[in-house]
Amino acid sequence: MVLLAAVALTTLLANGATRLRFTALAFFAVSISANVIAAGATTAAQVAVLAVAGLAAAGILFISARDGNYGEDPGWRLWVATLIAAIATPAAFASFRTITGEAVTDLPLFAADSGSVVVQVASFWLLSSGTAILVTARSAVRTSLGALLMLTGVQLLMRYAPGPQLELTIAVAWVELVVALTGAFLIVNERAVRE
């Protein structure tokens, strides 16, 4: 549960950041928290891929800022995005969670649960927050952040999908990298137009 709170708080930090460099750092924190939350269902090789992807994506955004002042002030959009995410997460969990015959009673404070409740809630939170940020974004800065948060949520959901896990993790890590590179390219161009 503490890890879930860490994901929620770091997401809110990324969402509320007005400077791109801070957004990038907060996104890296989200990525780490998300990986820790699903550590039980992740191999060492996957953890390495996910850590590199998160670091690279955050690094690309950090560098694309070029100075500490550039960013997008979310303003009222922060609250709208948070409200949408808060409403959408339980709705998504109710609609799409894994339904088992047993009631979930054991949700440990510091570790992930034996089922997949915490991971699913975390992924739905990230997907909802990302969608809300993307929909309300005005520039490439928050568009990139929204897309990266959603991809972090997808990486969580994929841990329980059957199939070649490492290859799928690498594929989505590449998507994360391409999204970060495209976002950075657009951030630089957008800034050139404005200035």
Add this chain to the structure above:
Amino acid sequence: MTITIASPLVLLALMAPVVFLVRKVVVLAAVLTLLTLAAAAAMIAIAPDAATAQLLSLELRLSPLGRLAAVALLATTGVIVADVWLDEPAYNFFPTALGVGAVVVAVLLLTTPLATYAVLLIGLLLPVGSFTFQIHRNRSVEAAIRHFAFVSLGGTIGLAALALAASLPRDQPQSTFVLLVVVLYVAFALKLAVIPFHTHAALLAAEAPATALALYFGVLTPVTVIAFVQILTQAGLLPSLLQLAKVQDLLLGIGGLSAVGGALLATGATDLRRLVVCSVISDLGIALVGIGTFSGPGIVGGIAIALATGASATQQLLAAGTLERRADGGPPRAARAPLAAAAFVAGGIGLIGAPPVVAFPGRFYVELMAYSFATWLGAALVLATLLLLIAQLRVALGLFAEGLPSWRPERRPVAGIAGAVIFAGLLAGGIAPDAFLRPIAAFAEEFLRALRPL
């Protein structure tokens, strides 16, 4: 070294960074790109039927549809590359084209739905670099950002739906899987820019270069349609669709809306590129109706329309780019580039789906199936076709409004020749439709088996 079905994919993926390094030597980059595309297409064309290979632990399989679509789309990419090289040099375009080629081949060969979808998402983001040009004079950056947002949103929602569908045990309530299919459909609708998710395409049509639009609407859009049906087949989600008739109504409704809406927008289009993009949106709607009928002829027609529309849209967009450049800011006129104008008009025949080009049988099948499903749906598709005919005629008459002082072709008639090559391919397919439709029919059989497993 053994050549496997993975070889063309590896070749394209490896050559993209090589060409990126030499991109400023335009001739070298262009020649390398064309040779790579030709080699990859040849490898796929001569590969044995149902060839398989492993890439890491991912299985690759060459289906008859995969072969047809890969060769057709790589050839289309080659035509666009030749046009960029000879008519409108843009050095960043060549590595992008190779990257897109690699994505096309990967999407058509991969058999794991999640991997297919992830690769497709990368492919749809690759042209963003080509969309932006002369950024201080136009709104191409804004258009590219909007495209980025739509593709990221649709792409990630779709990936999440697929990951959930794969991870949920099969004893979950059917309504969950039905909902996931609906989410997946909306995700593809966002990426395909069908109505009502078309606003980013409208801005792109106005601001992005014609060659970048051709790469997107001519190559990536058809492969997205094929990816949609392939993923539905491979993910095992199809049987759940039959549980709820309303889902089919939703698929047909969005398809029909896009067909008529796109055609209406095309009739009001004020420039050539907008006309092409709106016509593509309309044709994609018709293709989605075909797929949504869940019938053999409908699926064959839908995929055939997607492929033929891609080729015709490329032909028209390349011609539109030339006509606009030669117009020097004025209205595009055939007198400035008669061959390009002829290519534009001929491309319109393909987008309308008129005989004798290969687009005709596909449209005929879909309209037939739409009528058998519901009279209003068939009538809507016929109305869309009529509106497209009016839109294309209106623009063609405008192009020739001042007549032709002479029939001499323009200097460097690259778009005209490119258009003639594409039109010859579409005509050949129309004369011998069996060669074009049989591989699609083989896939339709696979789709129907997945829909109603024994």
